[in-house]
Amino acid sequence: MQRPDAFLFDMDGVILDSEPIHSRVKMDTFHHFGLTFDENRLVHYMGRTSEVIFGEAIEAQHRTDLTLKEVVDYKHDRYLEVLHSGVIDTVPGSLELIRTLHEAGIPLALATSSWEVVMNIVLDRLDLRPFFTSVLSGSQLPESKPNPAIYTISADRLGVKPERCIVVEDAETGILAAKRAGAFCVAFRNPHSGAQDLSLADTVVDDLAEIPKLIGIR
Numbered sequence: 001m002q003r004p005d006a007f008l009f010d011m012d013g014v015i016l017d018s019e020p021i022h023s024r025v026k027m028d029t030f031h032h033f034g035l036t037f038d039e040n041r042l043v044h045y046m047g048r049t050s051e052v053i054f055g056e057a058i059e060a061q062h063r064t065d066l067t068l069k070e071v072v073d074y075k076h077d078r079y080l081e082v083l084h085s086g087v088i089d090t091v092p093g094s095l096e097l098i099r100t101l102h103e104a105g106i107p108l109a110l111a112t113s114s115w116e117v118v119m120n121i122v123l124d125r126l127d128l129r130p131f132f133t134s135v136l137s138g139s140q141l142p143e144s145k146p147n148p149a150i151y152t153i154s155a156d157r158l159g160v161k162p163e164r165c166i167v168v169e170d171a172e173t174g175i176l177a178a179k180r181a182g183a184f185c186v187a188f189r190n191p192h193s194g195a196q197d198l199s200l201a202d203t204v205v206d207d208l209a210e211i212p213k214l215i216g217i218r
Contacts, residue, residue, distance in 0.1 A: 001184075001203075001214045001215050001216075002215070003106075003215045003216060003217075004106065004164055004165055004166040004184065004215065005106075005107070005158075005160040005161070005164035005165065006106060006107040006108065006109065006155065006158045006160045006164070006165045006166075007101050007106055007107075007108050007109070007165065007166050007167075007168065008108075008109045008110075008111050008151055008154050008155065008165050008166070008167045008168070008178075008183065009098070009108065009109065009110050009111065009132075009167075009168050010111065010112060010113075010167070010168060010169045010170060010171070010174050011110060011112035011114055011119065011122060012112065012113070012114055012170075012171075013091065013170035013171060013188070013190045013192070013193045014091060014094060014168050014169065014170050014188055014190070014208075015090060015091060015094045015095075015098070015110075015122070015126075015128075016088065016089070016090060016091070016122050017089040017090060017091045017190070017192060018114075019046060019190075019192040019193055019194070020089070020192055021079065021082055021083075021089070022079065023039075023042050024082075025075055025078045025079045025082060026042065026050070026053065026075060027039055027042075028078055029054070029071060029074055029075040029078060030057070032074060033063075033066060033071055033074070035054075035057050035058070035061060035063065035066075035071075036057075036061065037057055043194050043195070046171075046193060046194035046195075046196075050072045050075050050076070051068060051072055054068060054071045054072055054075070055068050058071065076115075079118070080117065080118070080121070083118065083121045083122070083125070084121065088122065088125050088126060090126065091188070091190060091208065092207075092208070093207060093208035093209045094208055095126065095128075096208075096209070097208045097209070097211055097212065098128065098131050099131070100212050100217060101212070101217075102131045104212075104217050107133050107158045107160070108131055108132050108133060109132060109133060109134040109135070109136070109154040109155070109157065109158055110123070110128075110132045110134070110135040110136065110154075111134075111136050111150045111151055111154045111167075112136070112137055112138065113137075113138040113144045113145050113150075113173075113174070114137060114138070114139075115137060115139045116137040116139050116140055118137075119135060119137045123135060133157070133158055134154050134157035134158055136150055136153060136154050136157075138150055141153075145171075145173045145174045145176070145177035146173045146174075146176035146177045146180065147177060147180075148162075148177045148178070148180035148181035148182075150177060151165070151167060151177055151178055151181035151183055152181045155181070155183070161182075162181040162182040162183045163182045163183065163184075165183045165184065166183065166184050166185075166186055166215070167181075167183045167184070167185045167186070168185075168186050168188060168208075168211065169185055169186070169187055169188070169201070170187065170188045170189070170190045170193045170196065171193060171196050172196050172197045172198070172200070175187055175198065175200050175201050176200060178201075179200055179201075184202050185200070185201045185202050186201065186202065186203055186204075186205060186211060186214070187201030187203070187204045187205070188204075188205055188206075188208060189204055189205070189206050
């Protein structure tokens with residue numbers, strides 16, 4: 001594989017091992033509002049918004065005393081509390097990969113569907129800001145992934161063409177966004193990300209340590 005002009009990173013499931021946190025907070029939210037939900041069904045909602053999972057539960061249980069906004073807001077607040085107060089779990093090898101690429105002189109961008117406030121907490125808690133030339137949250141755009149804008153804008157900020165970028169993703173929607181942008185996509189098979197369809201990616205890795213080897217960095 002040819003050395004790229006830049007790397008564009010997803011965050012959730014690639015840098016931040018967020019799905020276990022999301023799952024715990026979602027179940028806390030169900031319990032708080034007295035909504036019944038089988039935890040085994042969470043896997044079917046991976047990669048989907050909080051509005052979908054809580055909206056369906058409220059509707060199915062005819063909870064006219066609840067509004068979707070109050071439930072989703074509660075979940076978001078609890079998630080932020082966890083990030084602020086607990087240890088942030090990272091994907092094994094993610095921080096090493098970022099440092100390796102940075103030391104090799106390859107420009108890096110962060111392009112995440114997470115809210116801007118979450119992105120900033122993660123960047124600051126993990127001291128990652130010095131490594132990224134550009135950081136962009138999908139909440140800052142009219143549409144996030146699978147819309148390709150988050151990747152085309154990130155590439156433009158780095159002064160490179162999307163076709164000369166490698167995107168690192170773990171989810172089907174992100175892979176689709178990367179390919180629509182015209183980038184080369186490396187999919188990371190994260191065991192916590194559920195049954196994602198990675199077939200549209202250009203290559204799939206089970207260990208982030210494989211990525212430098214793909215472009216000739218040892």
